[in-house]
Every structure is written in structure tokens, then in C-alpha cells.
Amino acid sequence: MSVFANFLIFQAGWFATVLGAANGAPWLGPIAVLVAVVLHLRATRDVGSEVRLLGSAVALGLVADSLLLATGWIDYPNGQWAPGFAPYWIVTLWALFASTLNVSLRWLHGRDGLAILFGAVGGPLSYVAGAKLGAMTFVETVPALIALAVGWGVAMPALTRLAARLDGFSARPRPAYIRDSWRQVDNRG
Numbered sequence: 445m446s447v448f449a450n451f452l453i454f455q456a457g458w459f460a461t462v463l464g465a466a467n468g469a470p471w472l473g474p475i476a477v478l479v480a481v482v483l484h485l486r487a488t489r490d491v492g493s494e495v496r497l498l499g500s501a502v503a504l505g506l507v508a509d510s511l512l513l514a515t516g517w518i519d520y521p522n523g524q525w526a527p528g529f530a531p532y533w534i535v536t537l538w539a540l541f542a543s544t545l546n547v548s549l550r551w552l553h554g555r556d557g558l559a560i561l562f563g564a565v566g567g568p569l570s571y572v573a574g575a576k577l578g579a580m581t582f583v584e585t586v587p588a589l590i591a592l593a594v595g596w597g598v599a600m601p602a603l604t605r606l607a608a609r610l611d612g613f614s615a616r617p618r619p620a621y622i623r624d625s626w627r628q629v630d631n632r633g
Contacts, residue, residue: 450547453480457540458570465533466578470523473533477540484543487613494612498542501603505538506530508595517588518571519581534580545607546614552600553608559601567596 457480461473481498488494509530512518523531545552552559568589574580582588 447548447550450484450544453483454540454544454548456480458537461533461537461540462574462577462579465520465523465531465574465580468522470531470533474536477536480540481543484547489614490612492612493610494543494546497545497607497610497612498539500606500610501538501542501545502535504599504603505541506535508599509534512588512591512595515584515587515591517582517584517591519583520579521581542603542607545603546611549604549607550613552604554604556601556604559604560597563600564593564597567600568592 457473457476460476464470464472464476485491485494506529510528513520513530514528520531520534523533525532552562571580571582571588571592575582
């Protein structure tokens with residue numbers, strides 16, 4: 445998948461998700477994200493690694509956004525699937541975001557300082573854009589933005605490091621010890 449196609453698919457999925465949530469159709473986002481993830485996985489060399497990356501990002505997003513919601517600093521008008529948990533549509537955005545980590549955001553691999561800066565600035569800006577479009581509200585703006593900057597500043601280098609390890613787009617062959625361990629399992633079988 446090209447960097448440009450990955451970026452465009454991400455943008456389309458983000459807008460579909462946020463505008464769907466803002467206009468009372470929070471189900472639209474997960475459908476758009478599902479399509480984007482399927483396209484992403486069809487282009488990968490190692491589906492298993494990319495699925496683990498996306499799943500890890502979803503788990504992180506569920507915890508992070510649920511904690512932010514629990515503070516009372518933000519509010520979501522719809523898409524709640526269980527009390528105390530972030531709405532399902534924003535959790536799916538984490539999978540969509542993770543689909544960029546080994547393609548259009550690959551340039552952040554091994555650059556922790558830039559990843560911290562990118563996360564600390566870009567993360568909160570994404571939420572501000574979502575609020576401007578009506579998908580969420582800041583109840584306590586300053587504490588929420590500080591929490592988002594710190595959270596994304598920590599999450600971004602962690603996610604880029606994880607992405608480098610679970611890189612389903614890399615042309616690098618798997619290390620011999622991994623290939624050989626699979627052969628041993630297959631021969632026992």
C-alpha cells in the first residue's frame with residue numbers, strides 16, 4: 445500500500461467516524477474503519493503481526509479514552525456501548541490510526557523524540573477537531589488537553605516501537621529462529 449493511499453484511507457475513515465458520531469450515526473465509523481482495516485490487511489505481507497498491532501492499539505485506546513471519560517473532562521453525545529467505557533466509535537479510531545503506523549507514519553520508527561512531539565501535539569489536535577465537528581465536548585478543556593498531550597506523548601513512541609516490532613509491511617524476512625520454530629511445529633504434526 446502506498447503512503448498516499450494509506451493517508452487518504454485514514455483521512456476518509458476519520459471523517460466518516462467523527463461526522464457519523466456528530467450526526468447521530470455512530471455506527472457509520474466502525475463500518476468505515478472495518479473497510480479501511482480490510483484494505484490495510486490485504487496489502488500487508490504479515491497479517492498476523494498487523495492484527496496484533498491493531499488489537500494492541502484498540503486495547504490501549506479503550507483504556508485511555510475510558511479513563512479520560514471517567515475524569516469528566518470530556519463527554520460524548522452518543523455511541524456509548526457500556527457505562528464507564530469510551531464510545532465504540534472512538535475505540536475503532538485507534539485501529540484506524542494503528543493502520544498508519546507501518547505505512548504513512550513509518551518515518552517515526554526509531555525517532556522517539558519526534559514521536560513524542562507528534563503525539564503530544566497531534567493527539568490533542570485530533571480531539572479538538574472532533575469537538576469542533578460535534579462528535580464530543582470538552583467539559584474541562586485545559587485539564588483534558590493536558591491529559592491528551594501527556595497521554596499521546598507517551599503512547600506515540602510506545603506505539604511506534606510496537607509497530608516496528610509488529611511490522612507486517614517490512615520486506616525483511618523473519619529471523620531464522622522464528623522460521624525454524626514454525627518448521628519444527630509443522631514437522632511434529
